[in-house]
Amino acid sequence: MGASRSKSVDLPTFHGSESQENELSGDKQRHKGSLKEKHEPVFEKEVCLASEMQDNEMREIEINNHKLLLIKANGEFSTIGHLCTHYGSQLVNGVLSRGRVRCPRHGACFNIKTGDIEEFPCVDGLQCYKTEVQDGKVIIFTTTSALDINKRTQNMVTRSLVNKDVILLIGGGPASLICAETLRQEGYRGRIIIATKEMHLPYDRPKLSKTLDIDIEHILLRKPEFYSTYGIEVLINKEATSVNTKKRKVSFKDGTSQRYDNLLLATGSIPRMLSCLGADLENICLLRSFDDAIRINKLATAKDIVIVGSSFIGMEIAAYLVEKASSVSVVGNSEVFELEDVKFYMSDHVIELRGEDGLVKDVVLASGKVLPADLCVVGIGVRPATHYLHGSPIKTDPKGTIIVDEYMQTNVERIYAAGDITSFPLPLCSNENVSISHWQIAHKQGYIAALNMQKKKIAIDTVPFFWTFFFGKSLRYAGYGAGFEEVIIQGNKDELKFVAFYIKEDKVVAVASLNYDPVVAQVAEVLASGKTISKLEAQDKQMPWLQYI
Template identity: 70%
Template sequence: MGATKSKSVDLPALSSFEAKDNRLHNDRQRHRSKMKEEPETMFEKEVCLVTEMQDEEMREVEIKNRKVLLIKSNGEFSAIGHLCTHYGSPLVKGILSHGRVRCPRHGACFNIKTGDIEEYPCVDGLQSFKVEVQDGKVILSISARVLDLNKRTLDMVTRSPADKGVILLIGGGPASLVCAETLRQEGYKGRIILATKEMHFPYDRPKLSKQLDSQIENILLRKPEFYTMHGIEVLTNKEATSVNTRKRKVSFKDGTIQRYDNLLIATGSIPRMLDCPGAGLKNVCLLRTPEDANQINELAAGSNVVIIGTSFIGMEVAAFMAEKAKSVTVIGTSEVFEEQAVKFYMLDHVTELRGEDGLLKEIELAGGNVLPADICVVGIGVTPATDFLKGSRINTDSKGTIVVNEFMQTSVAKVFAAGDVTSFPLPLHKNQSVNIGHWQLAHRQGHVAAMNMQRKMIGIRTVPFFWTLCSGKSLRYAGYGAGYEEVIIQGTIDELKFVAFYIKEDKVVAVASLNYDPVVAQVAEVLALGKTISKSEAEDEDRPWLKNI
């Protein structure tokens, strides 16, 4: 489906969009009926003996040259897709715990019986397959129809013209997408409108800094036809300018107004710009959209690239550019990438950007150095995109983030918020309010908001999980380390293979690792179970805390 751009305040009960949606729904019903009538071909295979697998063991088995993850837990066997639906990591290397398996790299979790999502980031569950035990043998049965399928879109209802409800989602990131999908999974049949100021449907934003030449069609979280199939209206180039919570209406930059019954605000953040002479020169770039990434990629080839800021985005851009730019310089405090021919200026900052005919030519630093620069990428942090809420009754804190409770509810009834714009109570931090801009958290918060729009009263119970990959180096982080008192290191920092445990009040509050998988996922699982790791346990290289999983 193309981008939907409505000029009316309230669409008719049955719009052309909805009529098309109903036709698709009827076509799907006929297709399903036909499938039920046709005999289903099943493939069966004995994959092992019952005695060949230990309890709480996972292994990959093959049937018709396709891999499946076979699991034995509490004496019972189950089988699901073998690859995480996020980025395809092998789950056999993950963590099996209390009826679910956690991805070793990015923390997503799946139910070992159903394949359903139990933790994010991902939008699809896993296929589940029939397993039987006959005469001490484990028999795997798989339908020919799903033999090639690892992942599974969870069942959803679609739009019903009889339901006059309207849920409006502002923002085009994973929080809005997961909220919309969860609503349909939970049986909501009213209108769902996803309005984004971007020109694209929701996409995988973290990929932009890791692969600047990404094309939008390759990073979409869902294809356009998905939204049509499930009755989710997507309005692109649709920027909110104000919210009237008394009348339950949102005004947009194009002059339109949309009423709502429930509202989700998930507008994300805005990159900070430099505040110094020359900041407005051409070739001084921010990285926020696919168009930004593509422009940076084109300008950087064979050029002198200067990156301001040592955020993860800055480091990822530096790593990507190391082999294609003439030179790459980072103004910040880290030396991690020195071996990649990236020059660092530590404890320094920019005082002026100079150019000719409006184009950037060089950058002056406070320390006196003048750097040649054909392009400058600015990565000095972000601010929440909440200016449009001024004058509304929605409470924001001193930093502009929206204050929500554990149910992702704002200070106003029927208004929820999720993602980077929120400050929310984190159980790991004694339910103190925090603002964490993790991709995984945006998914989880979107899910929680949807559940509570449906009055499920589900709280935000999650362990923050972050990852990045630069120049082949895998960095993971889980927990919340603010106010940590000491760090315990295992491994070798010089060899860039170690794990760091952040300690506060004699227990682990966060963990980070470099090339040391799957320790971070293991710690995340312990914390997710509500258990703790003491300082003495963190110091013990035998990892006695693993017994808590």
């Protein structure tokens, strides 16, 4: 069979972008276009007395059955949308600091006066509302349509055919999308091409392991109309095979190539497969793409499932399949707490997969246990998808990650990298080069790469933020805990409601919590401000470090 043809997604003409529907939060509001375009009459609403609010206070208010977030900071009032544009968390429960509010669940930050994004993950800013104090009363000025809009797509230009410059973005994840959007926000009018090996527009990949049967339309980061509105080309089924840095050209699996003036490499990671006997049987699955999720969901109904790997992805898959499959077993090489109706085989590993008619039937463990399996899902880690760089001068480390500087620039001029495939200097740990496969980091790096393609010379400065949710348990993590020397626990582990401070050289370098919001967002904001939390402060149940926010 010949190679399948790559193609550009059919993008209809549309005027006025539309934001992603947020099925996890129930926030079904959509972007309805600029208020200025509507020419609606503005009305005013008194919401409270200025004396009723303390400084550095946030309060949800209601106008015509619509909630907004009223903020008093440094003696001034401002009003923005009340829900985080990522998954719709209530920002009133978040962290107010340094002129921004941080989401309590996933760490996104928004400017309290403009609603602009100041930290990721998210693609939309918040709507903002003119707010004044008159005769001691807080007055908000708005329109009827403005009240329907929680999200706001930030101002962007579109392509000019006069501009022949080309920026090529390889990879269909958030790094490429945010890079493209930031370029347009910064006034870049040249050609922008996103080339992805998948068959879909960029989508919210973390949702796959939590809801395997989700509709692709519900997880698109942007609707098709968005790309045509802002002149962003998306080429699907377009897998890179090589980069010619001298000719500034990328070649693809389908035999085509594309020249570039600036290039972003954001190809993500590839799941690792088992290397034991029987690993090539047909009903052994990896989860990386939407198509992988659909396949696993289809094969799992009323079947015996063995999940190899006790990673977060493995646990999320187990949580989803437990009510769908006949049985779910998890095999891992570390100890974890046992939950629900899942059988755990920890401190063990697979030595053989036995099959019949090309399909796996049994999973054999080193301990001698034999687990029946109609389907085996492997989640034992990933490796960077950088194989197409073999033979190029682009510098990688021994693990295959691309080495970039603080501007996301590789060692080759005009070539940048972002996301899972990078090793980059993190200010939080004295600019040590690290590789972090977080959804939030990919957003941030795409943003930084775009700014520096436009000669802004802005270095990355972020606090890594991670989250997961399974079996009704919410886990958050912020910071960088590699090499930690001690863990201090506050709360109750037996009740699965606690926070863990990771200590290195007598200071907190990372924090994790289970059902203990918003403490991780609070620590993230302290670290983002450049302040430190000492070991003694972490041991104090009164959390004196909160004064640094």
